[in-house]
Structure formats: structure tokens, C-alpha cells
Amino acid sequence: DTEVTQTPKHLVMGMTNKKSLKCEQHMGHRAMYWYKQKAKKPPELMFVYSYEKLSINESVPSRFSPECPNSSLLNLHLHALQPEDSALYLCASSEQNDEKLFFGSGTQLSVL
């Protein structure tokens, strides 16, 4: 299994809603990532988890809250988002200390 699975594929939420994005991989990778991608732009790193511990936070606003319950799962909890947070949110994984990233198909988020 070489897939990174993200759910949901699409999400529409209001600025007062709380929602969560989910990511799962079964490749035994111990590093997992959240990236944000605006239309026609490259992905931008948000968070990195290494062995289920947060190792990098790229100064992301606190309305985005990541969680890594176990080595296969990665969540991104969303609260009080702004319309400018609308984007494609990509999850990725890699072996520890390896830059080869495997990306999921992303969640297309629209904040109204």
C-alpha cells in the first residue's frame, strides 16, 4: 500500500464552524506533514510530525490545530477559519530522515 488517504475530499464550512481533516497512511512512515496549496501556487509547509511528535510548526495561526494520534493517522482541526484559508490541504508522509514525500490527493476547503 503506497497511498496516503485524505478525507473528506471537499469541505465547505462557515467561519464559526469546527471541522477536522483526516489523513491515513499504512506505509510505516514515521514522518507526516500538512501542506497548504492555494490555486496556481506551490504547496507550502504547515506542520511536520516525527514519531508522533510535532517537530516543525511554520508559524501557522492557532485556528489550525494538528494532531497525530498514532503513526498512521494525522488530523488537522479547524476552528474559526477565515475565507482566505480556503485552499487545498495536502497531507504527506515519508520515512524518517528521508525527503521523499508521498502526498495524498488533498482536501479542497472552502470557507464561507
Added chain:
Amino acid sequence: GENVEQHPSTLSVQEGDSAVIKCTYSDSASNYFPWYKQELGKGPQLIIDIRSNVGEKKDQRIAVTLNKTAKHFSLHITETQPEDSAVYFCAASSTNAGGTSYGKLTFGQGTILTVHP
């Protein structure tokens, strides 16, 4: 920090022609250079990568070349097919002093490749 410039931003070729996309990077410590292909509605997919101890790497119709002195690397696609149409991103990263790397890639701005039948 690292800065990666990618050209051209759009590239249109006829089926069967070759396509070349070029990237330059700024940080001489960068030592890993992947290329990703992103199709509409999908996440980026790694198609080829090269490390700084290698000058060229080939995988069927795809090749990547690296010039460390000039700090640039290129993607070459031969015998293009309509299914090669996508957005292509180059990226660069470096291993930190502790020998660890967290996939902290710096991406180029992307090239929209269109292959006309």
C-alpha cells in the same frame, strides 16, 4: 533561506516533442532535488529525484540533470504524450547539520505543461 526559481511558467508542445523545465536554487547547502507532477484534483506525485552527488538520472522518458556549480537543475521529458499534461514542480531541500531532514522542501512556482495531440 532557500529560493527556487522555475521556468517557464507555461509550456506547450506537440505530442512526440521534448519538453525541458529549468530550475535554479540559491542555497549551496541544498542536496536533494525532486520533481513532482500534479494533475488536476490530485496531490503532487514524485516522478524523479536527484541528489547532489549525481549529475544526471534517467527513468524511461524522464531525465533530470544537475549542475551544482551553477546551482541549476532541469527536467527533460522526451516523446511527450497527452497524459504528460500537468503542472510540474521542482523543489530543493537540504539535510541539516544533525543529518536529519524533515521533507522541508522549497518548491518552485510550477510549470503548466500542455501536450497537444
